[in-house]
Amino acid sequence: MRQMAPHDHHITSPGGAQPPLRLAVGGMDCASCAMKIERAVGRVAPGAEVSVNVPQGIVRVEAVNATRPLDRAAVTAAITALGYSVAPAGGDAVAGASRHGHDHDAAAPADAHDHGAAADAGPWWQTAKARMVGLAGGALALATILDLLWPAAGSWPFVAAALIGLVPVARAAIRAARAGSVLTIEMLMTIAAVGALAIDAAGEAATVVFLFAVGEMLEGVAASRARRGIRALADLVPRTARRIGTDGRVAEVPAAGLGIGDRVLVRPGDRMPADGRIVEGAALIDESPVNGESVAREKGEGDDVFAGTVVQDRALTVEVTAAAADNTIARIIRLVEEAQESKAPVARFIDRFARVYMPVAVGLALATAVLPPLVAGADWTTWIYRGLTLLLIACPCALVISTPAAIAAGLAAGARRGLLIKGGAVLEGLAGIRMVAFDKTGTLTEGRPRVVAVTGFGIDEGEVVRLAAALETGASHPIARAILDRAILEGGLDLPQARAVTAIAGRGLSGEVEGRSLLLGAAHGLNDPALDAAVSAAGENGWSIAVLSEAGRPLGLIAMEDAPRADARAGLDALAAHGVQVVMLTGDMPAAAAAAGRALGITAHGGLLPEDKARIVREMQAAGQGPVAKLGDGINDAPALAAATVGIAMGGGTDVALETADAALLENRVGGVADLIGLARRVMAVIRQNVAIAIGLKLVFLATTIIGLTGMWPAILADTGATVLVTANALRLLRRR
Ligand SMILES: Nc1ncnc2c1ncn2[C@@H]1O[C@H](COP(=O)(O)OP(=O)(O)OP(=O)(O)O)[C@@H](O)[C@H]1O
Numbered sequence: 001m002r003q004m005a006p007h008d009h010h011i012t013s014p015g016g017a018q019p020p021l022r023l024a025v026g027g028m029d030c031a032s033c034a035m036k037i038e039r040a041v042g043r044v045a046p047g048a049e050v051s052v053n054v055p056q057g058i059v060r061v062e063a064v065n066a067t068r069p070l071d072r073a074a075v076t077a078a079i080t081a082l083g084y085s086v087a088p089a090g091g092d093a094v095a096g097a098s099r100h101g102h103d104h105d106a107a108a109p110a111d112a113h114d115h116g117a118a119a120d121a122g123p124w125w126q127t128a129k130a131r132m133v134g135l136a137g138g139a140l141a142l143a144t145i146l147d148l149l150w151p152a153a154g155s156w157p158f159v160a161a162a163l164i165g166l167v168p169v170a171r172a173a174i175r176a177a178r179a180g181s182v183l184t185i186e187m188l189m190t191i192a193a194v195g196a197l198a199i200d201a202a203g204e205a206a207t208v209v210f211l212f213a214v215g216e217m218l219e220g221v222a223a224s225r226a227r228r229g230i231r232a233l234a235d236l237v238p239r240t241a242r243r244i245g246t247d248g249r250v251a252e253v254p255a256a257g258l259g260i261g262d263r264v265l266v267r268p269g270d271r272m273p274a275d276g277r278i279v280e281g282a283a284l285i286d287e288s289p290v291n292g293e294s295v296a297r298e299k300g301e302g303d304d305v306f307a308g309t310v311v312q313d314r315a316l317t318v319e320v321t322a323a324a325a326d327n328t329i330a331r332i333i334r335l336v337e338e339a340q341e342s343k344a345p346v347a348r349f350i351d352r353f354a355r356v357y358m359p360v361a362v363g364l365a366l367a368t369a370v371l372p373p374l375v376a377g378a379d380w381t382t383w384i385y386r387g388l389t390l391l392l393i394a395c396p397c398a399l400v401i402s403t404p405a406a407i408a409a410g411l412a413a414g415a416r417r418g419l420l421i422k423g424g425a426v427l428e429g430l431a432g433i434r435m436v437a438f439d440k441t442g443t444l445t446e447g448r449p450r451v452v453a454v455t456g457f458g459i460d461e462g463e464v465v466r467l468a469a470a471l472e473t474g475a476s477h478p479i480a481r482a483i484l485d486r487a488i489l490e491g492g493l494d495l496p497q498a499r500a501v502t503a504i505a506g507r508g509l510s511g512e513v514e515g516r517s518l519l520l521g522a523a524h525g526l527n528d529p530a531l532d533a534a535v536s537a538a539g540e541n542g543w544s545i546a547v548l549s550e551a552g553r554p555l556g557l558i559a560m561e562d563a564p565r566a567d568a569r570a571g572l573d574a575l576a577a578h579g580v581q582v583v584m585l586t587g588d589m590p591a592a593a594a595a596a597g598r599a600l601g602i603t604a605h606g607g608l609l610p611e612d613k614a615r616i617v618r619e620m621q622a623a624g625q626g627p628v629a630k631l632g633d634g635i636n637d638a639p640a641l642a643a644a645t646v647g648i649a650m651g652g653g654t655d656v657a658l659e660t661a662d663a664a665l666l667e668n669r670v671g672g673v674a675d676l677i678g679l680a681r682r683v684m685a686v687i688r689q690n691v692a693i694a695i696g697l698k699l700v701f702l703a704t705t706i707i708g709l710t711g712m713w714p715a716i717l718a719d720t721g722a723t724v725l726v727t728a729n730a731l732r733l734l735r736r737r
């Protein structure tokens with residue numbers, strides 16, 4: 001089931017009081033559709049933030065500073081008035097509609113703007129847009145031949161060709177105008193072409209109409225390629241699975257129909273058909289398709305496996321733990337698709353700019369057509385022609401698509417490499433990061449501490465471990481694992497029952513064991529010389545500690561060692577190469593933090609409570625160190641993740657990691673942070689190039705048109721060319737490096 005935007009976190013929605021409206025719209029797949037819809041919705045929902053996701057057909061309306069609550073019916077009506085279809089219900093309809101929601105075809109006649117029709121269903125040459133190109137192109141070719149064979153016919157073959165190509169465009173323009181959007185690209189095209197016919201430039205009118213159709217088609221092709229960037233992940237999951245029946249017989253069934261608890265047989269070379277847990281066997285598993293982890297890993301009984309990963313050498317029996325719609329890949333796709341809807345600030349700016357730019361350009365065109373003849377007595381035909389050409393230049397297609405195309409491609413490229421980024425705003429934030437704060441346990445270290453020393457104060461060491469392990473039985477901190485492992489080693493898991501266990505994030509646990517009220521955790525507030533000596537000795541070795549105490553009196557000390565991650569050094573170096581500073585913020589005691597910091601060559605602050613971490617992150621941002629990213633893996637990092645410009649979760653696809661942070665590394669690799677920042681910077685560079693291309697070409701043709709150097713068809717060619725160029729530039733991000 002698709003949830004209604006459960007991932008609205010602090011960056012993309014600053015505390016919106018009302019849930020955003022989400023509508024699945026069929027039939028749009030280009031920038032001008034998006035602009036039309038945004039304008040129409042903006043009129044019925046004043047002050048609302050509208051983002052239109054072209055490839056996925058999703059319109060998201062959020063009441064950022066709306067004057068009244070969002071009215072779903074009014075928004076829906078505004079969109080249908082433009083000739084697009086809106087799926088009846090909210091959330092669930094979205095997924096369906098983006099895959100096969102082309103019902104609008106029946107209601108709306110196929111014309112220049114009903115290109116959603118075949119966008120998913122068939123190859124690009126079968127789309128309505130391609131038919132348009134064929135029609136306009138065929139008519140133009142016929143007219144040209146006629147003109148060569150029979151010059152006496154004059155210009156009427158071209159007039160006919162222009163009209164044939166123009167009819168669908170004009171229809172779309174009129175429909176949009178009726179719905180309230182007068183200044184559309186179709187309208188500009190229609191006026192320019194009709195005007196050209198009027199001043200007897202029929203040949204050019206026909207050419208312009210044809211080139212416009214080509215541009216629209218290429219844009220559609222590019223849009224579906226960007227969409228495939230993320231959808232390709234879904235193809236990693238095999239269509240069928242070998243389910244083991246209750247009678248032990250194996251039957252081939254559709255993977256989508258597997259239920260939780262089903263057992264499947266996965267043979268060497270097979271892709272995993274579902275998320276699950278190995279119940280029998282062990283094998284080398286290649287997880288690179290899902291999280292980019294480059295080395296195959298040995299997994300055995302009890303280990304979790306992900307749909308889409310490849311079993312390399314031996315057969316496994318796997319028990320399914322998630323339905324197809326909830327598996328890791330499906331969740332990633334959903335997150336990225338939602339992220340593609342959220343606009344980066346730079347995209348918002350461009351949208352606003354385009355909205356101002358179009359009327360200005362139209363005004364300029366009008367002035368160009370009218371002023372020189374009126375004021376200076378210049379030739380009317382020449383200047384009307386130049387004015388019409390400027391109308392074509394007023395089309396902001398390339399500019400409008402330049403940013404969303406780059407962001408969509410960037411997010412998809414990241415997801416393929418195990419870098420999950422939740423939206424354009426996060427990308428933009430990441431590109432500007434100057435400082436990264438890491439926690440220690442589980443991020444810079446393996447997060448698998450091992451007990452290295454146990455000290456008892458007045459009680460036996462085994463007793464210390466036994467009581468501590470009883471408290472840790474349900475705990476999730478890595479320390480719990482270490483202490484329980486030790487307890488098993490010493491005498492099995494025959495532990496006393498702990499009651500009323502409470503976890504205090506960043507401090508430890510409290511609870512009752514065998515009638516005694518115990519505390520286990522950091523050495524806060526215990527003044528005991530013997531304990532202090534043991535604690536500082538542990539700190540000097542870089543060990544972490546858990547102190548067991550009763551009524552403020554220490555009973556024992558457990559010291560643990562956690563190895564640094566093998567790739568920590570390289571990952572930190574990669575950040576340094578990006579000019580990014582690094583600091584360690586850890587809940588572990590200061591001495592242990594300092595030892596780990598020394599080993600890695602970075603500044604370390606220890607003994608921090610969760611709120612201390614958040615405070616330091618805020619202080620760093622305020623102190624002008626620029627945007628700060630915080631990397632963390634546990635609940636004790638949540639406040640700091642939220643305080644940071646960008647909160648990055650580390651932790652192989654766990655729910656917490658995926659849902660709470662702004663970005664997540666699916667693979668536990670320190671170098672992933674540098675990869676994230678590098679990718680974000682590349683995306684921003686592409687955006688800058690695209691904006692330069694789009695505006696630069698317009699300026700050049702603006703000048704050459706006014707001085708009369710170039711005419712109509714170079715103007716439309718420049719627009720088409722720029723649109724294709726910026727999209728192709730964005731798709732470069734999808735190339736595997
Ligand atoms: N479940 C627990 N059992 C025992 N001690 C704990 C537990 N949770 C926390 N502590 C104590 O509190 C300290 C701080 O814990 P916290 O979870 O904030 O940081 P951490 O996980 O050690 O390090 P980092 O902040 O780098 O992830 C630990 O070093 C430990 O002494």
Ligand SMILES: [Zn+2]
Nearest residue numbers: 030032033113
């Ligand atoms: Zn369109």
